[in-house]
Amino acid sequence: MGRLIAGNLPSYAPSHQTLNPKSPLMGRRIAFLGSSITAGAGALEDSFVDYLVATDGVIAIKEAVSGTTLAGNAPDSYVQRLYHRIPVTQPLDAFVCQLSTNDGRHDKAMGQVTGGQQRHGFDETTTLGAIETIVAYVQQHWAVPIVFFTCVRKHDANYGKLVQQLKVLQKKWHFTIIDLWQDPVVKAENRAQPLAMVDDAHPTRLGYRNIWTPIFRQQLTDVLRQSEA
Numbered sequence: 001m002g003r004l005i006a007g008n009l010p011s012y013a014p015s016h017q018t019l020n021p022k023s024p025l026m027g028r029r030i031a032f033l034g035s036s037i038t039a040g041a042g043a044l045e046d047s048f049v050d051y052l053v054a055t056d057g058v059i060a061i062k063e064a065v066s067g068t069t070l071a072g073n074a075p076d077s078y079v080q081r082l083y084h085r086i087p088v089t090q091p092l093d094a095f096v097c098q099l100s101t102n103d104g105r106h107d108k109a110m111g112q113v114t115g116g117q118q119r120h121g122f123d124e125t126t127t128l129g130a131i132e133t134i135v136a137y138v139q140q141h142w143a144v145p146i147v148f149f150t151c152v153r154k155h156d157a158n159y160g161k162l163v164q165q166l167k168v169l170q171k172k173w174h175f176t177i178i179d180l181w182q183d184p185v186v187k188a189e190n191r192a193q194p195l196a197m198v199d200d201a202h203p204t205r206l207g208y209r210n211i212w213t214p215i216f217r218q219q220l221t222d223v224l225r226q227s228e229a
Contacts, residue, residue, distance in 0.1 A: 007043075007195035007204025014046050014054035017209070024221045026057035029091055032064065033078055033134070034098030037151055039064035042202030051213040052220075061086055070100050070130040071108040079124050079133050088141040094224060095138045096147045096216075099166055101201065103127040104158040113168050128165055135173045145227045146173070147220065150181035152190070153201040178219050186211060 010016065020026075032038050032049045039062075040047030052058040063085050070078045078100070103110075111126025119136055123129035131148075138146055148170075150163050163181050170177055180186050189211045190196050196207030203212055 007198070007206040009205070012205035012209055013044075014050040014205075017051060017054045019057060020055055021057070023056035023217075024224070025052065025217065027059060028057075028093045028220075028224065029059045029061075030094045030096060030220065031061040031086055031090070031092055032096045032098075033082055033086070034064045034096075035068045035078075035100050035102055036064075036066035036202060038062065038098045039066050040203075040205075040208065041066045042198035043205040043208055046205050046208065047203075048208045048212040048216050051209055052216060055213065056217060061090065061092075064098075067102055068100065069103045069106050069108050069127075070134075071103055071111075071125055071127045072106075072130075073124065077124075077130070079130050082134055082137060092142045092144050094145045094147065094220060094227075095142065096149065096220075097131075097134060099131075099148050099150045099162065100127075101151050101153055101156065101159050104156065104162070110158075110162060110165065113165060113172070116172055127162060128169065131166065131169060132173070135169075135175060139173075145223045146175040147178060147223060148175060149178035149216075151201060152180050152183070152186055152197075152203075176219070176223050178215065180215070186215075 038047055039045060049060050049062045053060050063081050065076050068076045109126045111123055111128035113128055122132040124133050135146055148166060195204060196211055197203055
């Protein structure tokens, strides 16, 4: 608990950070769909999203509910929240989605990657079907760059397989992946900053500020520049 409190001191909060008015992300409208990592469950509900708002002037839609899955028809599933909580009339410059670690824990079927020409009719009760549903929906309604990010956690064979299937889907749909799963640089940073994590998966405020936010800042800047080149 001391580690938790020390990593979440008020001085680390987004409200104590300095806005960079020259940030290339200033005024960018970005939706973030996810679960506990996007929510900031280990950081008093502050996540990298809130730091991007505070330091870079991102206009964020933070649609994050801890413990939720990509797959399924529950009202709090990723797909249902995308349908009902992010209005299609909301202008967006980019869309970011967390590759949930919860699907495996809730025994959701992984499903199959569909054929290269299929663009609708996916099985939302499976994880891969939900991912394809999300990508197709975002492309249809906003036609903006899509970014998926994988999560940091201890070894999990099922999640490792899901990450590999996400990379297969990337070839079909051409979205970007911020691959933090087993990332050696992130692992090294976490070891160097022991207050950065609450557990194997959830960052503290310090972890989000020092490790996660710089990664997302750079990756999103690159993605938006490439999309407008």
